[in-house]
Amino acid sequence: MKKEDIKKVILAYSGGLDTSIIIPWLKENYNNCEVVAVSADVGQESELDGLEEKAIATGASKLYILDLKDEFVEDYIYPCMKANAVYEGVYLLGTAFARPLIGQKLVEIALKEGADAICHGCTGKGNDQVRFELAIKAFAPDMPIIAPWREWDIKSRDEEIDYAESHNIPLKINRETNYSKDKNLWHLSHEGLDLEDPMNEPMYDKILEMGVTPEKAPDTPTYITLTFEKGIPVALNGEKLGGQAMVKKLNEIGGANGIGIIDMVENRLVGMKSRGVYETPGGTILYKAHELLETICLDKATQHYKQGVAQKFGELLYDGQWFTPLREALSAFVDKTSETVTGEVKLKLYKGNIIPAGMNSPYTLYSEQIASFGEDDSYDQNDSAGFINLYGLPIKVKAQMDAKTKK
């Protein structure tokens, strides 16, 4: 499609500086095209009041506000948590979770609206542009995508503000710089400024929003009990909670106890290393509880193999490969292994620590009788002599060969 044929554009819209100036920019650069703004609520808690007026004031023809919070938790986060999907050992994928979901919804609206293109405000250096665009390609493979940051001449926040002011866009923003953030129900990320030098210790007191540092957490521990059914958390302290309520409640508890703060240098999909601070208080608790429960519900072979699956799953998600055959097949694997991941996990939360405090499952494969060093009926200690002889046979044969070849 030629640029001049683009008459209607769907814009992923937050109401922040970036997406606010994109509206007039699109109209200026794409034949005064119609701009339909779409705001996805994944729990970022930005103000929705007055958002429609704002979008329209800056030139949008319409604003969709989509409440995606339940889908976000139940269709994206929980399937990943069941996989123990983590990126590079520590990152709980907060930003990555939201992108495929939003991308898919943008396509739905674009098709409904008969739009000619989809536009997003991601920069050209980050992962999110990839995640958005792969999701769009998965549902509208030929849909043109406009990424202003890769096109326009604006290179900094100051230039953005200049642009906004020159277009009479009323913004409650001053020129003071700020960390680059991404927030949703699951997490809050911080990048930029002093964090760009890995030598700098983060100024947590200025940064944190979802909770406090371990130092500021209470001196008394908090105990909680989580109940899982088939790998999914269903109750907290005996109270049934849906996904959204569960994450919110655990964010409160975890945040208050200084839990889930990560400072990492990660490898972005687009080739460079970057450094970020992540807050995922509730998520950290859920992942930990789930992993603990798996240690009694999964057999060793499954547990060990699943470690590789977890890594791959995390990489796929990070890389925006959610709507792909491989991710779907790995989910089938994970769903199968989760069938017996049912039970209760008690945790002690204390100043940044999540300490196991007891767990149980009707499907537990832990046998106190067999584990105990005392006598039992299921395990004949003499068997281990035979086991070792066969298990060690390759070592023995190798040693015999070594002895021969060294002569």
Next chain:
Amino acid sequence: MKKEDIKKVILAYSGGLDTSIIIPWLKENYNNCEVVAVSADVGQESELDGLEEKAIATGASKLYILDLKDEFVEDYIYPCMKANAVYEGVYLLGTAFARPLIGQKLVEIALKEGADAICHGCTGKGNDQVRFELAIKAFAPDMPIIAPWREWDIKSRDEEIDYAESHNIPLKINRETNYSKDKNLWHLSHEGLDLEDPMNEPMYDKILEMGVTPEKAPDTPTYITLTFEKGIPVALNGEKLGGQAMVKKLNEIGGANGIGIIDMVENRLVGMKSRGVYETPGGTILYKAHELLETICLDKATQHYKQGVAQKFGELLYDGQWFTPLREALSAFVDKTSETVTGEVKLKLYKGNIIPAGMNSPYTLYSEQIASFGEDDSYDQNDSAGFINLYGLPIKVKAQMDAKTKK
């Protein structure tokens, strides 16, 4: 070799109850054979004074005391830490580290002494019997191995004490039960008693010996700086430290700050799940610091592949497969990747938390200029459009095919 031909036996000897009664038992059951006791000092801090008298009093002909602490750290622990080798995500392999080393030394002494067999006091339900015996097979493939716990009728601690008393073995032990422990320079493990039910929260105040709980740790954080060269820690707060001194010093600091306490259900090599509490204060710090440094010194592809290597390395070690071609080849891989893992890592230790506080390396692959969302010369944001189009091509083609087949 027939049982009646065994005239001289090497015994892995600790001076504790188990190995003390093995001496008379061997003599009674193996033709009054000569028993040469060998005590390996891997930092377990058991009393060595009077050990020789004790061994001889119970029937041994001789006692070797081997100081293996330096070898233990430098030839076993450090190579594993370079690999980030961990078992089932959390266990830092403290017990597993020591076995191959001790097994190898037992063979050396057996060959020197012209012994007919090697004897150890491991039970028939644990991993250590396998680790010991595989190490023995690696150096003396045809050496008979005697494992009294798999042979005798003694089934409990009480029966052991009865046996000891009936053989006039003077033991400073009462019949009160106690956790089953394994201690060395790197760690202390606890199993048994109330821990055998995963529902029970560990009674840490009774259990811990190497440090305190996070609750009892100081209210003020401790900052430390570790210097690594090629993946090996060489200095603490600027002071050069050899392996043994490094681990000891970090055990003190880590233990004081409530660091490195693990409570886990693990899958033993011999087929069952077991539950243990591990203290590895210094080791936990070292592993964490090393992993952090790798995030800036290793490229993404190596980092991601190395996660699989770390898991395999941990499993091999846990399973007693130290003296094997695969472990050696994985070490060659790890040594190669470690060539640029040089630099400094600053950590903040606070009540169980290890918080990154800055790191740097002459080999850092982190580029502030490229990571920054501002302009730079190395990275053209337009490139990402092309990247996404090719990276997303399989998704696009799949979507086009889907559209066709759904018609």
Next chain:
Amino acid sequence: MKKEDIKKVILAYSGGLDTSIIIPWLKENYNNCEVVAVSADVGQESELDGLEEKAIATGASKLYILDLKDEFVEDYIYPCMKANAVYEGVYLLGTAFARPLIGQKLVEIALKEGADAICHGCTGKGNDQVRFELAIKAFAPDMPIIAPWREWDIKSRDEEIDYAESHNIPLKINRETNYSKDKNLWHLSHEGLDLEDPMNEPMYDKILEMGVTPEKAPDTPTYITLTFEKGIPVALNGEKLGGQAMVKKLNEIGGANGIGIIDMVENRLVGMKSRGVYETPGGTILYKAHELLETICLDKATQHYKQGVAQKFGELLYDGQWFTPLREALSAFVDKTSETVTGEVKLKLYKGNIIPAGMNSPYTLYSEQIASFGEDDSYDQNDSAGFINLYGLPIKVKAQMDAKTKK
């Protein structure tokens, strides 16, 4: 259960020498127990006529003959073929396939008969004992298992024959030695004799039974077309065929064309290397056709990941781990990836070669337009410049760092 309480035993019975002498041996050694013989027909084409008389004549109380051929192909072989499960790159798992199925059936009969134990005639050095016993444990975890080869004093074929003769067991066997074989619908294996030295070239003209060598195959190629639906072969040259008929027909065609002969040294589960010759004419064709079809039906990421799954699946099957959570979860993965493995594959069979001769699928991800070096609309060659710059960014950054550190 004590030996003396065993009153009724289920015996996996073939009517051959081994299992024939086991009947009187069991009665002699297990209190004259009742022996219920069970013959599983998995296509081994041994004579079933007169088998009942024979079993009863040697002391069995009863003979079950189970026709498992359809289950064998459809529930065991096809699921593995969908996974491309192969052991050590070449072995198509013919023996391993049959064991779990038979083991499961033995348990069913044992429970129905109220038997006290299950007995099999596998030697103590092979894999099959493990496969049988793991299958039994999966359905009757506490069922005693009797493995005469691990108990009795008979050590060779000659001693077996002596035993048979001394017990008046009429056997059509002479003392001439023979290869150790295992046959079923899928394959025929040969071990022993001159094959035990890997330096010896197999005497194929004496060995082969399911087909001929490439030299003896026709000088004219045979073309066939296989149709797959969701990874399962459903038609040959347009004719619909069920599993059993499909494998039989392909065995004929493949065998005639010298296809599917493997000579390998493999690593047994029980620790040693062994050497075998395998004939799998039809299976080799099916595997190859399936793999070819996957190259157009699966996307790259799935194809590459599935290579690891194929290896693991093959190892699990070889190791007797069929009835395990991990195998089941991997099957869920494979079933998901197989949903689009539908289409036709044409093959040219010629003197041991299977040569692709064309394939197609409604789900093909191959796009002639995109693959072609000519122009197309879906692919802008300029995109690759951006792709390379981002894909190569880690190499560039590394090179810049190298340049700096070398100064």
Next chain:
Amino acid sequence: MKKEDIKKVILAYSGGLDTSIIIPWLKENYNNCEVVAVSADVGQESELDGLEEKAIATGASKLYILDLKDEFVEDYIYPCMKANAVYEGVYLLGTAFARPLIGQKLVEIALKEGADAICHGCTGKGNDQVRFELAIKAFAPDMPIIAPWREWDIKSRDEEIDYAESHNIPLKINRETNYSKDKNLWHLSHEGLDLEDPMNEPMYDKILEMGVTPEKAPDTPTYITLTFEKGIPVALNGEKLGGQAMVKKLNEIGGANGIGIIDMVENRLVGMKSRGVYETPGGTILYKAHELLETICLDKATQHYKQGVAQKFGELLYDGQWFTPLREALSAFVDKTSETVTGEVKLKLYKGNIIPAGMNSPYTLYSEQIASFGEDDSYDQNDSAGFINLYGLPIKVKAQMDAKTKK
């Protein structure tokens, strides 16, 4: 660097149509820059006589001819063969091998000549552009790269010829189309034309150049014996041969016997599937012999793990990631495992088949005595009972749990 500052360009030059027209095109489009042509001889057997005149006649200032054949085999092919590196199960990486080597040499000459850019004639749809450019980035991270196929308006072979004719470039080419080929010492690839439809059976009689089809191969088999030292082939039929001579000789023998013809649909790095026919007669023999030898020289654990390494190694090579830390670390792994891969392999070559005909090694881990089903001293069959009980313990525990939860 700005386009107008490019005054001297290094061109990877073959003398074919593509690179011939690039010379005048560069001069026209890059300020009449100096063009230094570089021809790398990796065994492609194109005519080198008169190449210098030709290059200069079309506008080059100079031609370097580099004989890289020995390096190609010894530093690239052999290290990959030691790894059993293969792409997608079948492709022996012939094109991929040559690119990093040539790329590195281009940089050497560029630095020596003080050139401002490097130019190659790869299209924008293929893998080779990536491989070349990653190699260039590895040694000259900031060197500008010119890829005319991504810049110019020429879109087809006909347009190329028009361009050549309009610039008076004398070419011995007619407008008849031809397969797109890549040739070197190791292989010859064919793409394009009728091969672009996977339904078409290749017209081998028109395509093949390095050998014949199995049908046309001799009716009598050829036996050869290959000797390996530490994973490297050093002698053929007892005659010591260097890398180049070895590959040439085996190409003759293999080609004559119809060996090493592959027809595949592969996944290119740049996102699409493509179909190619590859001839690798000698290489196929070498890989097979090496793999066979490893089956007796490597222990099971190493062999199994190495399968994953082989896949990764092949992918890295295919993807142009030769000069990377991960490839180097995997090579360290492979070198370690290759230390005992020494011995002889006899093969029977017959009409496309490579049939093992005996092998031996001083380091063989195959023990006839242990493998045999007869008696031996190293293996006590009773041990397997204990082995199975422990190995099967997780299955037993799972079955006991299943029984409980089903009640």
